[in-house]
Amino acid sequence: MKFIAFVSAKGGTGRTTLAANLGVILARAGHRVLALDCDPQNALGTHLGIPPGLRLGIAEGSSPDEIIEYLTAQRGEVPCIPFGTRDRDDLQQAESTLLADSGWLMRRVLDVVPSGTELVLVDTPAGERVWTEHVLEMANVIVGVHLPDAACFATLPVMAAMLERQCRGRELKPAVWHVLNQMEPRSKLARDTEFLMRRHLGERLVPCPVPRDPVVGEAWAQQLPVALHSPTTGAVAALRELSEHLLTPLVDLQRHTAKVCR
Amino acid sequence: MKKAKLLQTPSITFAGGIARAVRLLAMVIAVVTLTLVVLTPLGLREQVSLSGMLFLVALVVTRSRHRLSTLMLMVMAITVSARYLAWRISATMSVESLDLMLSAAMLFAELYAFLILVLGYFQISRPIVRKPLALPADLRDWPAVDVFIPTYNESLEVVRATILAAQTLDWPQDKLHIFVLDDGNREDFQHFANDVGVGYFSRRDNRGAKAGNINAALARTNAPFVAVFDCDHIPTRSFLQLTMGWLVEDDRLAMVQTPHHFYSPDPLERNLRIFKTCPNEGELFYGLIQPGNDLWNAVFFCGSCAVIRRAALVDVGGIAEETVTEDAHTALRMHRRGWRTAFLGVRQAGGLATESLSGHIRQRVRWARGMVQILRVDNPLFGPGLTWPQRLCYLNGLLYFLSGLPRLIFLTAPLGFLLLNAHIFAAEPVMVLAYALPHLTFTLMATSRIQGSFRRSFWGELYETVLSAYIVLPTILALINPRLGRFNVTAKGGLITTSYFDWRIALPFLVLFGLNLTGIAAGLWAASTGRQQLDSVLINVGWATYNLIILSVAIAAAFERQQRRRHARIVLRLPAMVERSYGNTVACELSDLSLSGASLGHAGNEIERGEELHLTLRLGEESLPMPARVVSTKAGILRLELATLSPERERFLVRALFCRADNWIRWADERRLDQPVRSFLDISLCGLRGLIQLVVNSTTSNSTISRRYT
Ligand SMILES: Nc1ncnc2c1ncn2[C@@H]1O[C@H](COP(=O)(O)OP(=O)(O)OP(=O)(O)O)[C@@H](O)[C@H]1O
Ligand SMILES: [Mg+2]
Numbered sequence: 001m002k003f004i005a006f007v008s009a010k011g012g013t014g015r016t017t018l019a020a021n022l023g024v025i026l027a028r029a030g031h032r033v034l035a036l037d038c039d040p041q042n043a044l045g046t047h048l049g050i051p052p053g054l055r056l057g058i059a060e061g062s063s064p065d066e067i068i069e070y071l072t073a074q075r076g077e078v079p080c081i082p083f084g085t086r087d088r089d090d091l092q093q094a095e096s097t098l099l100a101d102s103g104w105l106m107r108r109v110l111d112v113v114p115s116g117t118e119l120v121l122v123d124t125p126a127g128e129r130v131w132t133e134h135v136l137e138m139a140n141v142i143v144g145v146h147l148p149d150a151a152c153f154a155t156l157p158v159m160a161a162m163l164e165r166q167c168r169g170r171e172l173k174p175a176v177w178h179v180l181n182q183m184e185p186r187s188k189l190a191r192d193t194e195f196l197m198r199r200h201l202g203e204r205l206v207p208c209p210v211p212r213d214p215v216v217g218e219a220w221a222q223q224l225p226v227a228l229h230s231p232t233t234g235a236v237a238a239l240r241e242l243s244e245h246l247l248t249p250l251v252d253l254q255r256h257t258a259k260v261c262r
Numbered sequence: 263m264k265k266a267k268l269l270q271t272p273s274i275t276f277a278g279g280i281a282r283a284v285r286l287l288a289m290v291i292a293v294v295t296l297t298l299v300v301l302t303p304l305g306l307r308e309q310v311s312l313s314g315m316l317f318l319v320a321l322v323v324t325r326s327r328h329r330l331s332t333l334m335l336m337v338m339a340i341t342v343s344a345r346y347l348a349w350r351i352s353a354t355m356s357v358e359s360l361d362l363m364l365s366a367a368m369l370f371a372e373l374y375a376f377l378i379l380v381l382g383y384f385q386i387s388r389p390i391v392r393k394p395l396a397l398p399a400d401l402r403d404w405p406a407v408d409v410f411i412p413t414y415n416e417s418l419e420v421v422r423a424t425i426l427a428a429q430t431l432d433w434p435q436d437k438l439h440i441f442v443l444d445d446g447n448r449e450d451f452q453h454f455a456n457d458v459g460v461g462y463f464s465r466r467d468n469r470g471a472k473a474g475n476i477n478a479a480l481a482r483t484n485a486p487f488v489a490v491f492d493c494d495h496i497p498t499r500s501f502l503q504l505t506m507g508w509l510v511e512d513d514r515l516a517m518v519q520t521p522h523h524f525y526s527p528d529p530l531e532r533n534l535r536i537f538k539t540c541p542n543e544g545e546l547f548y549g550l551i552q553p554g555n556d557l558w559n560a561v562f563f564c565g566s567c568a569v570i571r572r573a574a575l576v577d578v579g580g581i582a583e584e585t586v587t588e589d590a591h592t593a594l595r596m597h598r599r600g601w602r603t604a605f606l607g608v609r610q611a612g613g614l615a616t617e618s619l620s621g622h623i624r625q626r627v628r629w630a631r632g633m634v635q636i637l638r639v640d641n642p643l644f645g646p647g648l649t650w651p652q653r654l655c656y657l658n659g660l661l662y663f664l665s666g667l668p669r670l671i672f673l674t675a676p677l678g679f680l681l682l683n684a685h686i687f688a689a690e691p692v693m694v695l696a697y698a699l700p701h702l703t704f705t706l707m708a709t710s711r712i713q714g715s716f717r718r719s720f721w722g723e724l725y726e727t728v729l730s731a732y733i734v735l736p737t738i739l740a741l742i743n744p745r746l747g748r749f750n751v752t753a754k755g756g757l758i759t760t761s762y763f764d765w766r767i768a769l770p771f772l773v774l775f776g777l778n779l780t781g782i783a784a785g786l787w788a789a790s791t792g793r794q795q796l797d798s799v800l801i802n803v804g805w806a807t808y809n810l811i812i813l814s815v816a817i818a819a820a821f822e823r824q825q826r827r828r829h830a831r832i833v834l835r836l837p838a839m840v841e842r843s844y845g846n847t848v849a850c851e852l853s854d855l856s857l858s859g860a861s862l863g864h865a866g867n868e869i870e871r872g873e874e875l876h877l878t879l880r881l882g883e884e885s886l887p888m889p890a891r892v893v894s895t896k897a898g899i900l901r902l903e904l905a906t907l908s909p910e911r912e913r914f915l916v917r918a919l920f921c922r923a924d925n926w927i928r929w930a931d932e933r934r935l936d937q938p939v940r941s942f943l944d945i946s947l948c949g950l951r952g953l954i955q956l957v958v959n960s961t962t963s964n965s966t967i968s969r970r971y972t
Contacts, residue, residue, distance in 0.1 A: 185878045185887040186841065198883050207883060211839065213847045232865040234839035234847030234878075241837075 001113070003120045004246065005139035009155035009162070011126035013145040014181035015039075017216060018239070019123045020047030023078040024225035025236075025243045032118045035080040036109065038135050039125040040091055045082040049223055050074075057084015060094040064111040071114060077225075081112065095130045105134040128162055136166040136174075141246060144178040146197065148190035148209070156200055176204060177246060183209035208241040296337075300344040303352065306696055313700035316342060320707060329388070332711055336383045339708035343376055346701035356688035364678040365686045371668035371675075378665070379705065381658035384651075386554030386712060392606050395507030405510065406437040406485035407502060407569070412475045413493035414445045414468070418454055420614065421493040423857065425460055426916045428491065433502045439485060442493075445475045458909060472565070473581040473588035480580055485572065492566035495522065495613040496916070500923035505569050508604050516574030516601035517593065520567045520610045521548035523926045526830040528615035529622045530728070533819045534948050541716050541933060543725050549716035551659075552605040560655035561603040563596075565589035567611045574601045584639055585744070587632025594640060594656060598647030609926035614830065619820055620767045623732050630663035630733040631740045637661075638744035664737055669723075669730035673774050673809050676802040680781035683794075691797040710936045719938040720812070720945045728816050731770035761824040763959050768820035775813040778806040811949045818952020821959070829856035832919055838862055840900070841876040841887060842869070850900065852879065855919055857912070860890070862900040871895055877902055879918055886914045 004022075006015040020035060027033045036058060037044035046052055056062045056070055058081050071079050086094065098104055113120065122139070124132040136142060144159055146152040167173050178201050184190045198205050211234050219229035227236050304312060320338055323331045350369065356362055397404060409428045413421050421442070428440045441461035444451045445468050455462035463479050470477060476490065487509060491497055505518045522544060527537035536542075541549075555561045563570070565588070574596050575581065582591035593603055616622045642648060642656035678684040687694045710719045739746050765772075782803050788794040831854040838852040840862070848869065850862035860877060869875070869892060876887040888911050890902040907915060 185839075185885050186876060191886070195884075208880075209885075211841070211847045211878075212845065214845050232849055234841070234849045237837065237839070237849030 001117055001120060002140040003122055003135075003138050004141040004143060005122045005124060005135045006143050006145055007124050007132055007136070007159075007162075008126055008145045008152075009159045010147070010152055013126075013147050013152065014210070015126070015145045016041075016043045016047065016123050017220070018143070018145055018179065018181060018210070018242075019121045020044055020078070021226050021239055022243050022246070023048070023121045024227050025239055026119060026121075026247075027077045028227065029243065032116055033078050034113060034117045034120045035078050036120050036122045037081065037083040038105075038131045039123045040083055040086065040131070041125065042083040042085055044123040045080050046223070047220060047225065048078050048080040049076045050080055050082055053085055054082055055085055057082045057086075058105075058108065058112075059084045059086050059090070060097055061086065061090060064108070067112040068114070071112070079114070098130050098134055102134070102137070105131075106138050109138070128158075132162075133166070136163075139174050140172075142166075142174050142176045143246065144176070145181050146178060148180050148183050148187075148193040148197075150189070150193065153193050153196060153200075156197070178205045179242060180205065180209035182212035184212050206242060206245045208238050208245065210238040210242065211235050296341055296344075299341055300348050303349065306690075306693060309693075309696045313342070313696070317700070317703065320704065324707065324711060332708075333387065335704075335708040335711055336387070339704040340380055340383065342704040343379065343701045346697045347372065347376055349697050350687075354687045354689045354694070356685055358685075360682065361685050361688065364675070364682075364684050365688070367671050368675050368678075368686050371671040374661075374664070374668045378658065378661060379709075381654055381661070382551075383708075383712070385558070385560075385655050385658050386550050388557050389550055389553035390556040390605075391553060392508075392556060392604060394504040394606060394608065395511055397503060397507050397510060401434055403510070404434055404437060404506070405487055406439070407433060407487045407489055407506070408479075408483045408485040409438065409440045409489045409491065410443055410476055410479055411441065411491050411493050412443040412445065412472050412479075413451070414472070414475075416493050418448075418450050421451070422454060422912070423916045423920065424491055424493055424496050425455070425458060426913045427496045427498075427921050429458065429460065430499050430913070430917050430921050431497060431502050432499045437485070438502075439483065441479055441483065443475045443479045445471075458913075470583035471586070471588075473583040473592075477580040477583070480572070480575060487569055488572055488575065489569045490566055491611060492613065495566045495611045496920040497567070497611045498923055498925050499917070499921040501567075501610040502569070504608060504610055504923075505606055508606070509569060509571060512602065513571075514600070514602050515571065515604055516596045517561070517563055517568055517570045517603045519552065519561055519564055519603065519605050521552075521607060522564060522567055523548075523609040523612050523929065524615040525612040525832055525926070525929075526614050529617070529619040529822070530725075530819050531615070532825070533619065533821050533823050534815065535823075536948070538929075540718055540721065540944070541930070545930065546713060546717040546722070548607065550713065553607055555655050556605045558649070558651035558655050559602050560597065560652040561593070561605040562656075562659060563589040563593040563603070566613075571601075574599075577601070585632045585635040586628050587636065590633065590656075590659065591636050591640065594636065594642060597652055597656075598645065600647060609929065612920055612926055617825065618822055619728075619764060623729060623767065626729050627733050627736050630666070630729070631736045633660045633663040634737045634740040635744040638741060663733065664741075665726050666730045666732070666734035666737055669726045670734060670774075673727065673730070673813070674777065676805040676809070677777055677781045679798065679802045680785040680788075680806060681777075691795070691801055694801065706938055710938045710941075714935050715930070715933040718936050718941040718944070720941055723812055724815050724819075724945065727771070727812050728819060731774075759824065762822050763956075764820045764822055768817050771813050771816040771820070775810060775817065778809045778813065782806050782810075811946050814949030814952045815945055817956060818948055821952065821955055829858045831856040831859075831861075834919070836879065836918075838880070839878045840864070840869070841878060843874060853899070855879075855915075857915060857919065858904055859893075860902045860904065862902070863898060864900050865898070869895055869900060875902075877904070879914070881914065881918050881922075884914070886911060888915070 006019045008015055016039070023033050023035045035044055035048055038058060040059070042057065045054070056066055058067070062084060067081060071081065074080065109120070122135050124135050142163060144163070163176055178197070180194055180197065183194065194209060213233055213235040215230045215233055216226055216235055219226040222229060226233070227239065230236065316338060320335060323334050350372065354365070355369070356365055409431070411421065411424055411428065425440065425442060431438060439461060441463055442451060442455045444462065444464045447464045452462050452464070463482060465475065465478050468474065480488070487506070489502065501520070505520060508518055509515050524542070524544070528542055531537040531542050552561055575592075577599050578592065578595035582588045582595060585591045596603065616625055636642075637660045642653045642660065648656070675686060678686050706719060785794065785799045785803050789796045789799040834852055834855045836852045838850045840848040840850055842848065848864055850864040853861050853863055871892050871894060873892045875890060875892065877890045878885050878887040888907065889905040891905065892900060893903050894901040
C-alpha cells in the first residue's frame with residue numbers, strides 16, 4: 001500500500017481537485033484506490049459523491065467499525081473516507097491527540113483501510129498544519145501542487161523546508177513531485193513562472209502541467225469527476241499523463257524525463 | 263582512443279613479414295587464376311555451363327548476409343563482366359566501317375560502365391558506420407564554432423528557419439557565433455539578422471560565388487571551427503554535439519560531413535509518387551558511398567551540413583574557387599595536404615529539395631560540370647599527397663558525372679541494328695546471349711546486394727537517363743575548357759501552382775522514346791518479311807523495350823505535379839492541446855505540422871470551422887500557445903491554419919519542426935532491401951502510368967508550358 005499525499009503551502013491550488021480526479025483516473029486504470037481526506041475543510045468527499053455535512057470521518061469521533069461499514073456501503077468508483085464535520089472544539093481536541101501521540105493517525109488509518117488497497121490518495125490542509133505533518137510522515141509519494149503565479153513561486157522555499165524537515169531521518173525517503181496546476185499557457189507570466197520553477201525544481205517538477213479549464217469547476221458543481229464529465233479535454237489528458245508519471249518507478253522516470261527534455 | 267586510430271588508418275597492418283608474404287602469395291594466385299578465367303575463350307556449351315555453375319554458386323552465396331559473401335559476389339561479378347569484355351573485344355569487333363564505328367562506341371560505353379563498376383565496388387568494399395564521439399566532460403574544452411549560412415537569392419522565408427534553428431544549437435552560447443553570409447546584399451536579411459541577433463555579412467561583389475562568399479567571411483571571423491549550412495538546410499539542435507567529438511579528438515581531422523537530408527520530395531519523388539517509399543537519388547551517396555569513402559579517408563565535403571577546421575581551410579587557401587563544385591575540390595586539396603576527413607551518417611539537418619525537374623537537372627549539371635573541371639584542373643590521379651585508394655575514390659566520384667554519353671549510347675545502341683542494319687556484335691546471337699546475359703545478371707545481383715536498402719535496381723539507370731542528355735555537352739565542354747561556365751544557384755522553396763507537363767525538359771526523352779519505338783517496329787517488320795534473322799531482331803527489340811521502359815519513367819518524371827502547400831508538412835506525432843476562446847481545453851494528437859499549419863486528431867467534436875483558438879505544443883519542458891484558425895474538421899481531423907507568428911513563436915515552431923535531435927533519424931527506417939524483380943515491376947508500372955498520362959494529356963491539351971514560381 002502506497003500513500004500519495006497532496007500538499008501545498010498556499011490554499012486553493014487544487015490539491016483536493018487533483019486528489020479526487022487522479023483517484024478516479026487511477027481507479028479506471030485498474031488500481032485499487034482509496035481517497036482519504038485529512039483536511040478539516042472536509043471537501044474531498046464533495047468531489048466523490050459524498051453529501052456534505054456528514055459527521056462520519058477519519059477525525060477523532062467516529063469508530064473504526066462505523067467507517068468500515070460506511071466504506072463498504074459506498075458505490076462510487078473511488079471509496080472515500082471523509083474528514084468528517086467537526087466543530088472548533090472537536091478539531092482542537094483532535095489536534096491535541098495528534099500532538100500527543102505521533103502514531104495515532106497511522107494506526108487509525110490502518111484500522112480502517114480495506115485490505116487489498118493499493119493506493120491511498122490523501123488530501124491535506126494548506127500550509128504547515130499538524131494534520132499535514134502527520135500525513136507526510138506516512139506518505140510514500142508527496143505531490144506538491146502549485147499555481148503558476150508569483151505568490152506560489154515565493155512559497156517554494158517554505159515548502160522545500162517543510163519537506164526537508166519531514167524527510168530528515170526517515171529510512172525510506174518518499175518520492176517528491178511537484179505539479180503545476182491551472183496552467184494558462186497563453187499568459188506570459190504563467191509561462192515565465194513555469195520556467196523559473198523548472199529551473200528551481202528540475203526534474204522534480206513533472207513535465208505535464210495541468211491546464212486551467214472551466215470544466216473542472218463545472219464538473220465539480222455537478223458532482224462528477226472531470227474524467228467522466230468531459231473526458232476529451234486537455235485537462236483530463238494532462239491528469240492522465242500525471243497519473244502515469246506519479247507511478248513510474250524512479251529510475252524509469254529519470255530516463256523518461258531525460259527523453260522528454262531532449 | 264584506440265578505436266579512433268583504427269578507423270583512421272585504413273591499411274590493416276599485420277604483425278610479421280610472414281603474414282604479409284602469405285597474403286601476397288594468395289593474391290598472386292588469385293589474380294593469375296582470375297586472369298585465366300577471364301581470358302580463356304570458351305565455346306557456347308562450355309560458356310553456358312560455366313556461367314550456370316557460377317550462377318548456382320552465387321545463389322548459395324547470396325543467402326548469407328555476411329560481408330564476405332558480398333565481397334565474393336563482387337569478385338564474381340567483376341570476373342564474369344571482365345570475361346564478357348574480353349570476349350567482346352577479341353571476338354565481336356567487326357571490320358566494316360559503320361559496324362566498327364558503332365561497335366567501338368558501344369565498347370567505349372561498356373568499358374566506361376565496367377570501370378565505374380569496379381571503382382565503385384572498390385570504393386564501398388567496406389563502408390564504415392562511424393558513431394559520434396563523446397565530447398570532453400569539461401565544457402571549457404569545447405572549442406568555439408562559427409556557423410556560416412551562405413545565401414544569394416533565396417527568399418528570407420526559406421532562410422529564417424535555418425537562422426532560428428542555428429541559434430538553438432546545443433553549444434555553449436559564448437562559443438557559438440552565427441553569421442548570415444548574404445551575397446544578395448538584401449536589407450530584409452540584414453534587418454532579420456539584427457532582430458534575432460545573429461551576425462550579418464555582405465559583399466560588394468560576388469566574386470567566387472559561394473566559395474568566395476565563405477572565404478570572405480573566413481577573413482572576418484576567427485573561431486577554430488566553421489560549420490556550414492546551405493541556407494535551406496535546417497540543423498537539429500544536436501548537430502554540433504554529435505559532430506564535434508571527432509574533431510576535438512583528432513587534430514588532423516579537417517572535416518566531418520553529415521548527410522544532406524530532404525524532408526520535401528524532390529521532383530522525381532513527387533512526380534513519380536515514390537516519396538518515402540523508394541530511396542531517392544541521394545540516399546546511395548550518403549548511405550553507402552560516403553561511408554565507403556570513409557574507410558579510405560576520402561570523404562568529400564558536400565558544401566553543407568559539415569564542420570570544417572579553420573586551420574585546414576587556411577592551409578589550403580580557403581574554399582576552392584576555381585571550380586563550380588567548390589566543396590569536393592576543397593576536400594581534395596585538404597587530402598593532398600594530408601588532412602583527414604570523416605563522415606557521420608546521422609541525419610542532423612533537414613532541407614528542401616529542388617522544386618522542379620528542370621531545377622533538379624540544372625543543379626546536377628552544375629555538379630557534373632564542376633566535377634569534370636576538377637578532373638581537368640586538379641586531376642586526382644596525378645599530383646602530390648594522395649594515397650592510391652583516395653585517388654581511385656575521387657576518380658570514381660568525378661568519372662561518374664561523365665555518364666551522359668555512355669548512357670545515350672546504351673539508349674540508342676539497338677537502333678544501330680534495328681534502323682541502320684549495323685552489326686554491333688559481329689557474333690552469333692546465341693553467343694551474345696551466352697556472354698552478355700551472365701554479365702548483366704551478375705552485375706544486377708551484386709549491385710542489388712551491395713546497394714541494399716539505399717537504391718533500388720534499375721533506378722540508377724533512370725537517374726542517369728534523366729540527366730544524360732543534359733550533361734553530355736556541359737561535361738564535354740568542361741573537359742575541353744574547364745574555365746567555361748559560372749556557378750548557378752539552385753532554386754528552392756518555390757511552389758508549382760498548377761500541374762503541367764514540362765515538354766521542354768522531356769523533349770530528349772520523347773525523341774529517344776520515339777526512336778526506340780520506331781526501331782522496334784522496323785525490326786519486327788524486317789523479321790516478319792524475312793529480311794532479318796529473328797533471333798537478332800528479338801535481342802535488339804528486347805533491349806529497345808527496356809530502353810522504352812526507362813525512358814517512359816523519365817517522361818513521367820516531367821509531369822510536374824502541383825504543390826499545394828506553402829510549407830512542407832512534417833509528420834510529427836506529439837500530444838498537443840487546443841484552447842478555445844472560453845478557456846476550454848481539448849486534448850489532441852498532432853499528426854503533422856508545418857510553419858503555417860497543423861493537423862490534429864481529436865475526439866472533442868464541438869469545435870467548428872472558422873473558430874479562432876490556440877494550439878499549445880509542448881517541447882520538452884516548454885510549451886507555447888499559437889493562435890490559429892480552424893480550416894476544417896472533417897473526419898475527426900482538425901486542420902488549423904496558424905496566424906502570423908511572433909519571433910518567439912516562430913522560433914519555437916522551428917524547434918518543434920526541425921531541431922529535435924531525433925527529427926530525421928527514423929526517416930528511412932521502413933525501407934526494405936532491394937529486390938530486383940519487384941523493382942523492375944515497380945519501375946515498369948511507373949513508366950506505364952507516365953505513358954497513360956502522356957496520352958491523356960496530349961488529347962485533352964490543357965497542358966501548360968508556363969512555369970510559375972511564387
Ligand atoms: N485545472 C483547473 N482548472 C480550473 N479550475 C481548477 C483547476 N484545478 C482546480 N480548480 C479550481 O480551483 C479551485 C480550488 O481547487 P481545490 O479546492 O481543489 O484547491 P485546494 O488546494 O484543495 O484548495 P483549499 O486550499 O481550499 O483546500 C476550485 O474552485 C477548483 O474547481
Ligand atoms: Mg482542498
